[in-house]
Amino acid sequence: MRPMDITWNAADITLDSASPEPLYFQVARQLRAAIEDGRLPSGARLDNEIDLAAHLRLSRPTIRQAIQTLVHQGLLVRKRGVGTQVVRTKVARPLRLSSLFDDLAALDGKPESIVLLNRVEPAPADAIELLEAPTLTHLRRLKRVRLTGGEPLAVMNNYLPDGVIAPSDDELRTKGLYQLLRSAGVRMHAAQQTIGARLATGEDADLLHEEPGAPLLTMQRTTYDETGRVVEYGWHAYRATRYSFNLSLTAGAP
Structure with missing residues (x-):
């Protein structure tokens, strides 16, 4: 992708220091809007962090966090020697997000869960980064074994920002995490997912x-709501003898 001679006008960003919305998120939200409506088309290059911070009278870490949020969402990419570029001009159609519990229930698999952890604890540094929430102090940690037909299928680990939901162990035994999030009014919009293998x-x-x-x-999956907030990060392990991932692929334009 060749850089385009389009410069984002930082004056188009309006900040409200009295808002409960973090400043980095205000910047990220407005940059995202410019990408989605075409003011920043695919290939456009942003000013460097120092210049953006100076224009907006913000700290460089605040600008870095705003840009990194959009990098995680697949809207920006950092390239050595080139800078930060837009890589997508339109919002992709919302992913049809589902949990393993949803999938098993749809297959009449009679899913069950054994709850190993369900607690609020201080947020470690790596979790703060994964949840893209630099001011986060506490999180909810979940660990469950998912079973179908009485046989274990997967070990499920999740971090959630504290306060998103507060499920009881009984709820986690009988309902899926996404079902609980939807019931709490969380509108999940998109996710970044990585599939791998280990012993x-x-x-x-x-x-x-x-x-x-x-x-x-x-x-590993990072799930975002419609405002771009991370609502959960999960890392799960599945029995390879009992589970597989099916992906549908389409050919791109020649």
Whole structure:
């Protein structure tokens, strides 16, 4: 993608220091709007962080956080020697987000859950970064084993910003996480997902009734609501003998 001679006018960004919305998020939201309505087309290059910070009278870390939010959402890309560029001009059609519980229920799999962790705890530095929430102090940590037909299928780990939902153990045993989020009024819009593989640890083997070293499929997912806020980060491990991911691919334009 060749950089375009289009410069974003930082004067178009309006900031409200009295708003409860963080300043970095105000910048990210308005940059995103410019990308979505075409004022910043695909290939356009942003000013560097120092210049943007000077124009907006903000700190460089604030600008960096705003840009990184859009990088995570797939709207911007950083390139060495080039700078920060727009990589998408339109919002993709909302992903049809579903949880493993939803998928199993749709297949009449009678999903069940064993709740291993359901607590609020201080947010470690890596979780703050994963949830893209620099002011976060506490989070909800969930860990469950998902079963179908009484047989374990996956170990599910999740971080959620504290206050998004406060499910009881009974709710987590009988309902899926996304079902609980939807019931709480959270409108999930899109997600970034990575699929991989690893070998089962001793703990995995005990929880999933596998042998240590057995192959497991893995998935990491960051889920965003319609405002661009991260509402959950999940990292899960699935029994490769019982589970697979199906992806539909289409050919691009020649």
